[in-house]
Amino acid sequence: MALDLTEEGTSRFAQTKRWRIHYNEAGEGHPIIMLHGSGPGATGWSNFGPNLKVLAEKYRVLAVDMPGWGKSDPVSAEERDHVAAAVDLMDELGIEKAAFVGNSMGGMTALRFACEHPDRMSHLITMGPGSGGPSIFSAGDGPSEGLKILVEGYRNPTPETMRKLVDIMSYSAGDAGEEVVRQRADAAAANPEHLANFLAGLDRMRPFIDMDALSRCQIPALLVHGRDDRVVHFEHSLKLVTVIPNSRLVLFNRCGHWAQLEHADEFNRLVDDFITHN
Template sequence: MRTPTPDTELLSSEETSRTIRTPGWKLHFHEAGEGEAVLFLHGSGPGATAWSNFHLNITPLARTHRVLMLDQPGWGESDPLEAAAGGHLRAIEEFLDALGIEKVSLIGNSLGGINAIEFAMVHPERVHRIVTMGTADLTMPHLFSPAGFTLGLQEVYRGYVERTPEVYRRLVQVMSFGDRFMDDELIAERFAAAMRHEEHLDAFVARANAPREAPEWTAARVSAIEHETLLIHGRDDQVVPVEASLRLLAMIPNSRALIFNQCGHWAELERADEFNRAVADFLS
């Protein structure tokens, strides 16, 4: 695998693209760099992929680490996820086994952060460090806010059901702060990515109406996580309120928080340079 030299070209999607077969799925991922393994887990929005979430992060971090960015089952070019949400943890375990990786640091945005925390609950011996971005605290009795679904989460779900370019424009708008990502080409690419795999969208809607099968979140169980954890959040996140990371900070003993002002749900993209420096320092 190729590692870029500092201050040169960015790695491309095509040259880092890989596919692997595990007992449960065909999994698509991106890989670059050498050294200690770091696994990026993307969020749950329609049309989301590992590359769309983390394309600004792979090149800097591949200079010092073996970077793996997984299209989780149900997204991107990986197989659909027909079962309940617990299948993500099985997919991560199978993925690591297939690559012969015993221990990994996990970096997860939103749903990816939930999966990272849950994987550490179930397989603590396989996790080195944890980084989350815009991740919810599922010990709360309500989903993501005391009032229930946030505005951002409502737009995420609408994108799975109402599949029009206008809905996806609104989705991008609530995901980020300001107008930086309100680009017609970017929005069209996100919409096209979702439409390429409508089977993923259909399966997500079906899972949303089924009981959630995943580790139970309690304050005691979250507090038992011993891994070094970095909790990153945008203060202006309309999908998962910043208070979620502050609650996780209070529970996870060996944790610290990094809050970006004027930043939404995509901290790894909106504040890419600062994010990359902070994560590289934390992992080292």
């Protein structure tokens, strides 16, 4: 059963040594740090609100706005370092070790964190991250259909564009889609500096995943991907599951880029079972 939580009621700020970071927090127990994906108006709450409400019954859950998104400090592309931001936040809050749940860009941050700070991560859970390298099954090596709409959203962050974004990010957003459209449009309008910084650094964004380091990673890993993901093809998680030794892959049919929202009940059960038994 989901707790009766709101964005406002769970809203927190931490002044770390480098950035002022916003996050939503609820619950007690083993910490789970949730890292949102990219996109105009993306926030920890818009990416993970329904999951936080359920998992907070058993865990201490933090849905973080990374610097450059949401209510956290703006940063340029050169300054952006989400792994460092996560370490700083954990240090400031006194969290020695946590499970990480990362969607898309947040999943890539979690993968990098696992390589660079394995002693600070208990479990690695990703949904729809890129893996780097050439594409094998998907068409071409250029931006995907979803990434093109994502960039359009940064250039033209209207509710209409956000509706197109939500439509392409999900297999079927249903009634929840309009709420996500509103959340993202409001967050984008409230933080125009984030949008400008993202666009200014677009040509310099080349996230690197060290596959050799991942091949030595012993952290238990749960990789989740949507079969119908039009943003990041599921082949990326197929690559990752062949490389990460202690990993398993769950592939959802009728699911796009937001498995945690589109299949929230099953996703929450998977995360709980994985953390409990690994």
